[in-house]
């Protein structure tokens with residue numbers, strides 16, 4: 132692809148993870164609440180290990196310790212699916228992204244919404260039992276790369292655990308929502324956040340963190356479920372001085388990982404990244420915890436670790452790796468690095484699934500861990516020792532030749548190492564992101580929601596090295612679309628390839644079938660013994676597909692869109708399917724220009740269906756179709772250029788590339804605030820809307836730059852008029868500016 136063609140195909144993104152002794156079951160002493168049984172959340176390690184024996188529950192984030200997201204419930208199947216309808220809908224308090232998978236245990240659903248709010252709901256009726264709002268501040272909300280989302284809770288012995296956006300891990304009374312203990316798990320002076328679901332195993336609760344886009348050092352921490360005391364911590368990248376931390380990770384860093392980093396560079400001051408923000412899986416057979424590790428910080432490896440190169444000696448362990456840790460001590464067991472010396476934001480935080488596949492000698496069963504991380508390869512590793520069994524591209528990718536060498540390393544192309552105006556596929560959004568995949572042991576297929584071919588140009592230039600931004604990737608945030616300015620149109624972004632639902636055969640290493648979507652981003656998946664795969668998509672649909680063929684069997688219109696993974700449970704012999712609707716997160720927010728229409732700012736909802744369900748969904752809010760600028764065009768090419776650069780560095784992650792909002796956050800082009808210099812300065816400079824998560828930027832950009840951003844936004848508004856996507860207002864009605 133020539134660089135000139137980039138501007139017709141490129142779209143920008145900048146993003147925005149045999150059991151030994153088990154804990155004895157305990158009887159919670161919590162009181163009866165609503166219709167919940169006396170013992171609420173009476174879940175322990177043994178019960179989750181036996182999750183297959185009670186498919187009517189959904190006991191942990193991924194449904195079971197193996198996190199297959201497959202249920203043996205089958206009364207909803209190909210013969211009955213046409214009778215599936217909405218049974219109850221619960222509306223959450225706050226809009227913004229909904230990414231969580233609910234847990235259902237003994238008739239109660241526990242789930243999180245945006246802003247880390249926890250909800251306990253009667254799973255039969257949708258009636259609220261309690262809610263808990265940890266009251267995340269707007270200032271902490273602004274630390275996020277990717278919206279104030281949360282992917283769910285863990286439950287254990289009458290407690291509900293939530294990772295709060297500002298870095299707290301909290302244990303709530305499952306009966307009342309009362310806080311039993313609260314730990315700050317991060318240095319809150321740094322841009323750490325938590326969006327992932329905690330996991331429990333052996334009387335421990337484990338949580339990671341996020342923040343590698345802004346500059347932090349990643350780690351996971353296991354706490355005692357009862358006391359909240361720290362049991363062990365494992366850092367994923369070295370101590371800045373390569374000194375011991377007094378942590379479980381010390382030994383392997385001294386032995387191996389410290390030497391995979393140089394002694395200087397941004398990693399020594401900015402943390403190095405490696406945040407484990409999503410997938411953490413307890414392997415009951417090998418009594419180990421598998422941790423999916425994120426990208427480097429900053430992304431640009433020549434800034435992060437300038438002494439090193441891609442020869443193999445500077446792989447920057449354990450970036451972009453699957454790490455296996457002893458469940459009791461956190462001691463290192465093994466690792467497999469999917470992307471050595473990551474410089475493309477290729478996290479390996481994506482969901483891991485444990486399964487037994489016929490990959491042993493003579494087709495014998497072998498326990499494996501499967502992952503489809505951002506970099507476009509589907510990995511099958513031996514769960515016991517991390518041996519690479521296969522790595523096969525499941526999506527278009529051009530950063531490697533598609534091959535793995537004799538040492539199990541990807542064969543990275545010279546072009547992808549040098550990044551000289553190369554259009555890299557996939558880009559930072561990844562071929563697959565946090566949207567969970569599922570594995571059906573009967574079909575042997577993994578159902579992956581992919582983002583196909585969303586490319587990126589990683590440009591290391593003067594602008595990258597002098598950027599004024601809390602974001603810290605080491606690449607020019609404006610580069611990908613600077614070339615397109617000022618002709619910014621919606622049209623070409625809509626020509627991008629979309630995502631797909633890929634049914635992947637992990638033994639054959641090839642897809643069994645693919646359902647393509649016209650647009651990027653489709654939701655997480657659920658697989659069932661009813662022979663179905665459930666999935667939401669970006670067109671407001673919730674769909675059931677035939678697990679063997681991919682045939683669309685059934686569709687339910689939602690009010691909003693569903694990105695989160697569905698789950699299923701059974702009460703009184705009736706099977707329910709539940710999914711959260713409501714869309715947010717950086718991928719969504721930045722890609723507003725690629726949408727057919729903006730999403731509506733719908734609240735997050737829990738939509739629960741059963742056979743014969745007859746509940747009505749609320750009517751969608753009206754789409755604001757035609758807008759118009761609220762002020763005359765101001766500025767000139769020079770201020771627009773400056774404004775575009777600073778907008779790209781600071782604003783696009785929430786307000787959308789080209790200042791085109793996805794709808795999750797109001798579109799600045801049509802805002803009265805953008806029309807008024809003083810209001811704009813009060814917010815952008817002075818932080819008048821800090822409570823909403825919009826902090827002031829006076830610490831990094833000056834008054835002239837702040838005003839230049841406003842000029843750029845108005846330029847984009849008038850550009851939409853030129854392009855016929857907005858109405859021209861009566862200029863006389865706009866008043867003097």
Ligand code: CA
Nearest residue numbers: 146147426476
């Ligand atoms: Ca990242």
